[in-house]
Amino acid sequence: MEPVSLFDLAAKQAQWLAVRQSAVAGNIANANTPGYTANDVEPFEKVLDRAAVSLQATQAGHLGNAATNAGFTIKPQEDDGVVMPSKNSVVLEDQLLKAGEVRRSFELNTAIVKAFHSMMMMAVKS
Secondary structure: OOOOHHHHHHHHHHHHHHHHHHHHHHHHHOOOOOOOOOEEEOOHHHHHHHOOOOOOOOOOOOOOOOOOOOOOOEEEOOOOOOOOOOOOOOOHHHHHHHHHHHHHHHHHHHHHHHHHHHHHHHHHHO
């Protein structure tokens, strides 16, 4: 049986969240590094916009599947005008807010996967 696309989407988001968490952690670790430029990952919505979403064929007469995988890139954070005298652009408060967003997103992702899994298990048991 092929994996359900919701699980694929949740896995892709979990991968994206892991990359974003790594970028935020790197920013926090380099908060006192002279000349360091804060990094961030492109929004997950842009990743989804690049990915072609198509229907899954379960029988020969159904439509084909042409989904593509999109990569995640870490890029310099957009300049918000805040630069320390050391030419460092990391604002710890902003990075801590982003870390909280990542945590909440991981929790939501996990809750959705758990709910969908239990729904599938109930359907299979019936």
